[in-house]
Amino acid sequence: MTKKVSIKDVARRAKVSITTVSRVINKFPSVDKKNVHKVEEAITALKYRPNISAQRLARGANNTIGLVMPGYPGIFHSFFAVELLRGVGHACESLRLDMVFHITDGNAPLNLNYLGGIVFADIIENRKQVQDAIDDGVHCMVINNVVQDMAVSYIGVNNLKGGQLAAEYLLGLGHRRVAVVTGNLKTQAGFDRLEGFVKTLDEAKVELPQEHVCRGDWSRRSARQAAEFLFAMEESSRPTAIFAHSDEMALEIVAVAYEMGVRVPEDVSIVGFDDNPQALYGPVGLTTIRQPIFEMAERGVRILHEMINGKREELYRVILDPELVIRDSCVPPAARS
Amino acid sequence: MTKKVSIKDVARRAKVSITTVSRVINKFPSVDKKNVHKVEEAITALKYRPNISAQRLARGANNTIGLVMPGYPGIFHSFFAVELLRGVGHACESLRLDMVFHITDGNAPLNLNYLGGIVFADIIENRKQVQDAIDDGVHCMVINNVVQDMAVSYIGVNNLKGGQLAAEYLLGLGHRRVAVVTGNLKTQAGFDRLEGFVKTLDEAKVELPQEHVCRGDWSRRSARQAAEFLFAMEESSRPTAIFAHSDEMALEIVAVAYEMGVRVPEDVSIVGFDDNPQALYGPVGLTTIRQPIFEMAERGVRILHEMINGKREELYRVILDPELVIRDSCVPPAARS
DNA sequence: ATGAAAGCGCTAACAG
DNA sequence: CTGTTAGCGCTTTCAT
Numbered sequence: 001m002t003k004k005v006s007i008k009d010v011a012r013r014a015k016v017s018i019t020t021v022s023r024v025i026n027k028f029p030s031v032d033k034k035n036v037h038k039v040e041e042a043i044t045a046l047k048y049r050p051n052i053s054a055q056r057l058a059r060g061a062n063n064t065i066g067l068v069m070p071g072y073p074g075i076f077h078s079f080f081a082v083e084l085l086r087g088v089g090h091a092c093e094s095l096r097l098d099m100v101f102h103i104t105d106g107n108a109p110l111n112l113n114y115l116g117g118i119v120f121a122d123i124i125e126n127r128k129q130v131q132d133a134i135d136d137g138v139h140c141m142v143i144n145n146v147v148q149d150m151a152v153s154y155i156g157v158n159n160l161k162g163g164q165l166a167a168e169y170l171l172g173l174g175h176r177r178v179a180v181v182t183g184n185l186k187t188q189a190g191f192d193r194l195e196g197f198v199k200t201l202d203e204a205k206v207e208l209p210q211e212h213v214c215r216g217d218w219s220r221r222s223a224r225q226a227a228e229f230l231f232a233m234e235e236s237s238r239p240t241a242i243f244a245h246s247d248e249m250a251l252e253i254v255a256v257a258y259e260m261g262v263r264v265p266e267d268v269s270i271v272g273f274d275d276n277p278q279a280l281y282g283p284v285g286l287t288t289i290r291q292p293i294f295e296m297a298e299r300g301v302r303i304l305h306e307m308i309n310g311k312r313e314e315l316y317r318v319i320l321d322p323e324l325v326i327r328d329s330c331v332p333p334a335a336r337s
Numbered sequence: 338m339t340k341k342v343s344i345k346d347v348a349r350r351a352k353v354s355i356t357t358v359s360r361v362i363n364k365f366p367s368v369d370k371k372n373v374h375k376v377e378e379a380i381t382a383l384k385y386r387p388n389i390s391a392q393r394l395a396r397g398a399n400n401t402i403g404l405v406m407p408g409y410p411g412i413f414h415s416f417f418a419v420e421l422l423r424g425v426g427h428a429c430e431s432l433r434l435d436m437v438f439h440i441t442d443g444n445a446p447l448n449l450n451y452l453g454g455i456v457f458a459d460i461i462e463n464r465k466q467v468q469d470a471i472d473d474g475v476h477c478m479v480i481n482n483v484v485q486d487m488a489v490s491y492i493g494v495n496n497l498k499g500g501q502l503a504a505e506y507l508l509g510l511g512h513r514r515v516a517v518v519t520g521n522l523k524t525q526a527g528f529d530r531l532e533g534f535v536k537t538l539d540e541a542k543v544e545l546p547q548e549h550v551c552r553g554d555w556s557r558r559s560a561r562q563a564a565e566f567l568f569a570m571e572e573s574s575r576p577t578a579i580f581a582h583s584d585e586m587a588l589e590i591v592a593v594a595y596e597m598g599v600r601v602p603e604d605v606s607i608v609g610f611d612d613n614p615q616a617l618y619g620p621v622g623l624t625t626i627r628q629p630i631f632e633m634a635e636r637g638v639r640i641l642h643e644m645i646n647g648k649r650e651e652l653y654r655v656i657l658d659p660e661l662v663i664r665d666s667c668v669p670p671a672a673r674s
Numbered sequence: 675a676t677g678a679a680a681g682c683g684c685t686a687a688c689a690g
Numbered sequence: 691c692t693g694t695t696a697g698c699g700c701t702t703t704c705a706t
Contacts, residue, residue, distance in 0.1 A: 004698095004699095006698090006699055006700085007699060007700060008699080018699090018700080018701095019701085019702085021700095022700065022701060022702085023701095025700090026701080050699080050700075051698085051699050051700070053698085053699080053700095054698070054699035054700040054701090055699080055700055055701075056700090057698090057699080057700075057701090058699075058700040058701040058702080059700080059701065059702095060701095
């Protein structure tokens, strides 16, 4: 049982009023040095800890925010989730916000109503929760998802552009037989990256046969399957370049390539997505599309914080541009076929 | 600004006392059906949400627990951290506890004193925080660490045994030139697994030369470096088997092996640690030492919950045994040298 | 510069 | 079964 040392005990010991103690706690400048000292002495002597619930209640503020993450299998093993968590965590730390972490399976009731605000880390199959939260009047911030049909703030990434960047780069290198290993197409990121990629190829009149579009789900496992399938193709139809929707998947593809005796980048060029530092230490530096996940998350929390504190009324909607990072995993296609 | 609908407003609208409203909120069985209905109607109509700070203050209870994780680089990319997070999250969900997530850098003040309890996910360089929490009278539960010198509850894994298991298995297969790629030796898991491994080899009079002990840090990167170093050795001194302290590191070692033309398991046997499902889908099923991270985490929270609610007084200290899982990555050493 | 007193929104005896 | 009445521990006017 935690002993209940309250502000009163401190006041009594320091022989001042609780008000003064409160002032000291909150660092009011107008307290006599002597009293400050006495109070601080009492605080440490008594091991006093202000009761945060009481503080909050009295202050009328609520500085607890929820982080809601879709719980589909493997999300946690993704660089994305981790960066996001780091970003949110970091922001909460510096803003002195409490973060209540919540993994959602999609449509569970989501009893997060006492929260000051909610950060939705991507939304996939849980749009309803977002709408409910909005209806409840809770401040919301959606990260990594551009949402047009709900009155909610978001910070997203231009994934269409990301796909386009990958296609343009590969095309520019001279590749005409390319493949793509997608993320889960139910996620906006996966869908849009594919869309942008396909569209750009299309405009360049470069064909993208169905069997070169491998539907993954962000997992290394799905990337492995795709790679095995792709590399098993006979020389004439095997892609000379592959666009993977995440660096982790790209890394797995590289691993499979080595296992199957396919050289990277000589036999096949690979471009990933994320700019995961892990991709720097493999056998080849991975060319990738960088997206600022950590920053998105951090900014999201900061904006949310402003909204909670009434310093911001309007919705905040931003779409960040991804950026091509060229390293060593792509070269012009070998002159074979 | 979230509008301030309080219990009073609900009471007024439902024409009952606030106590009755409170009872409805807390699902007291003794409320007249009619009133329950009226109150519920009012609640939804007013979009009322109880103020959790007030509830907590009034109840004097605290159903918020903190999860403190060491924030060393890469922790999040580890299966361990993720499983732990899942386990804690799951338990909190079913126990209706709020979980405040906290990544610690080691000796930051850790202002989590308003928490009902704290789960320490491993402790590495943050023993002081644990001691402080104990001194503060906060209930604590340390996961994945056997701590003898502080009066704290823990659920740990017998890592000594884990290392021993790996050594015995490899020895049994006939290996006499083995190597180990360790986790961060500042973590108890890394230290003990090495210890158990070394000791067992020692007792079997099998030499473990210094250059066969590669100090990693749980990261794939460190595993890659170790593997490159190990596989670059000339035939006569290159190990015929490697014990990696985590499956992720083991997987990276396998990848490097393929890159360098070393076959697994023909040329080198590999045993990992964790039983990470990811290791099922690689080129070879990974033989590993299973440890129940998820279960540890979940159980930890449940016990902590009991302690917080006074249903348990004594410390809870358990050490779980890891278990060998044999798959395809180990075979007897080839008859060469 | 300091203290008294009035809440913040809710729960928990204690009566009815 | 329901309402009255104290607080929970802290912040915040408002005097002094």
